Amino acid sequence: MKKLGFVIINYNDYESTKILLDNIKDYKAINKIVIVDNNSTDNSFNKLKKLEDKNIEIIKNNNRSYASGLNKGSKYLINDYKELNIIFSNSDIIIKDEETLKKLNSNLKENIGVLAPTINTHGVISKGWPIPTVGKEILFNIPLISRYYRNKYLNYEEGYYKDNIMKVDVVSGCFFLVNSKALEEINFFDENTKLYYEENILSKKLEKTKYYEAVELDTEIIHNHSVTIDKNITNINKYKILKESQRYYVINYLKYNKFNLFLLDFTNKLSLIILYIRKLFK
Numbered sequence: 553m554k555k556l557g558f559v560i561i562n563y564n565d566y567e568s569t570k571i572l573l574d575n576i577k578d579y580k581a582i583n584k585i586v587i588v589d590n591n592s593t594d595n596s597f598n599k600l601k602k603l604e605d606k607n608i609e610i611i612k613n614n615n616r617s618y619a620s621g622l623n624k625g626s627k628y629l630i631n632d633y634k635e636l637n638i639i640f641s642n643s644d645i646i647i648k649d650e651e652t653l654k655k656l657n658s659n660l661k662e663n664i665g666v667l668a669p670t671i672n673t674h675g676v677i678s679k680g681w682p683i684p685t686v687g688k689e690i691l692f693n694i695p696l697i698s699r700y701y702r703n704k705y706l707n708y709e710e711g712y713y714k715d716n717i718m719k720v721d722v723v724s725g726c727f728f729l730v731n732s733k734a735l736e737e738i739n740f741f742d743e744n745t746k747l748y749y750e751e752n753i754l755s756k757k758l759e760k761t762k763y764y765e766a767v768e769l770d771t772e773i774i775h776n777h778s779v780t781i782d783k784n785i786t787n788i789n790k791y792k793i794l795k796e797s798q799r800y801y802v803i804n805y806l807k808y809n810k811f812n813l814f815l816l817d818f819t820n821k822l823s824l825i826i827l828y829i830r831k832l833f834k
Contacts, residue, residue, distance in 0.1 A: 555636035556565055556657045558585045558626035561618060566596040568776075571601060579650045580658060582637070586628050588613050588621040613803040617749050619741035626740065638735070643724040646774040655771055659717060665734030665763025666754065668723035669771035679713060680720030681706040681766040684757055686808045686816070689798060690741050690807050692820035707758045717768050725751035726775045734763040744804075745797040756805040788827055795820045 558576060562569040569587060577580060585608045589597040600610045613624045626638050637660050639653070647653065652669065660667045671678040684692070684705060684789060693700040706721065728751075738757040741750060802808055802816060 553658055553726075553795055554660075555583045555633045556581055556653065557629035557636050557638045558582045558642050559622065559629070559638060560585070560587045561590055561621040561625070562587055562596055562600065562643055563590040563616065564592045564594045564596055565643055566594070566599045567595045567597070569600065570603070572643050572645055572647075573608070575647055576606065576653075579653060579681075581650050581653045583607070584609065584629060584632065586611060586625045588625040590616050590618070590621045606658050609784075615743070617743050617745065618747045619661065619745060619753075620743045622750070623740045623743065625730070626730070626735055630736070631726065633732075634730050638732055638789075640728055641723075642731065642775065643725050644776040646776065647661070648772070648774075652771050652773065653733055653774060656768060659768055660731055662715075662728050663764060664766050665731050665758050665761065666728055666765040668728040668767050669773050670767065670769060671726060671775050672772055673726075673775045673777045677772075678724045679769065679785075680718075680723045680765070682708060683721040683752065686802055686806050686812045689802055689806070690812065690815045692824055693795075693798075693816065695823050698823075713769060716770050717766050719764050719766050721765065722755045723753050723765050724775070725754075726777070727773050728798055731763065733760065734758065736762050737763070742804075745800055747797065748794045748803045749797040753800055753805055758806050764782050776831065788824070788831065789828055795824075 560569055560572060566780065573585065577585065587600055587610045589600060589610065589612050591612070591614050597612055599609070609628065611628060613621045617707050622640055629636060629638055637657055655671060656667055668680065688701065688705050692698050738761060742753045745753070758765060799816065
């Protein structure tokens with residue numbers, strides 16, 4: 553079985569990161585844990601530094617891009633181990649037991665470049681999703697009906713999942729494993745997004761290789777969604793960052809035309825206006 557590294561990105565959230573670290577620090581299946589502090593503005597880095605030991609490294613990243621933090625952590629591990637499987641995890645994750653990690657690590661083989669468990673987010677189960685077209689990205693921006701279209705187009709039909717390990721276009725970015733060789737082949741994560749769409753971009757980059765993404769239905773982790781983000785970013789700023797990433801992704805990774813881009817920008821602005829109006833009347 554390959555060596556296993558574990559990368560956690562921290563930004564102003566020592567408490568959640570410490571809880572996850574306490575969850576996993578004694579797992580023998582993990583060879584090294586790397587916590588990347590993404591230039592926190594509080595005292596997170598100094599607090600985390602006190603937790604270092606032979607299997608836990610705390611490093612600082614001066615660029616707050618989430619993808620940049622992922623790259624910093626993965627390159628640190630690859631420099632130590634040359635070839636390994638790497639878990640990338642949000643800090644707001646709960647792992648039930650060590651067997652979950654052992655099973656995932658043992659099943660990341662052959663041409664699987666990315667493998668994820670099922671993700672339980674407040675009772676909603678994610679098992680990967682099809683990559684959306686530009687048209688669907690536009691539909692996701694339309695106020696009031698966007699949730700309907702997300703539920704319709706960001707799920708495979710239940711009959712799709714016939715085996716324990718199933719190929720999917722995209723897995724959730726909150727927790728997944730990557731084959732380090734696949735990561736090197738695609739030249740790591742695209743650092744041009746600040747936050748969001750990293751998983752879609754990863755999927756599009758892997759399309760050009762022999763590797764594919766898959767989900768393992770027998771394993772599950774719990775995601776306490778948005779704990780970290782909501783502590784540090786307001787809803788409006790979060791939405792702006794999301795849509796900046798969406799626009800970058802559409803322009804650089806999907807086939808689009810000028811009319812598509814106009815509709816994307818128009819629906820983004822319309823949704824932002826509605827957010828401002830809602831805030832005024834709260």
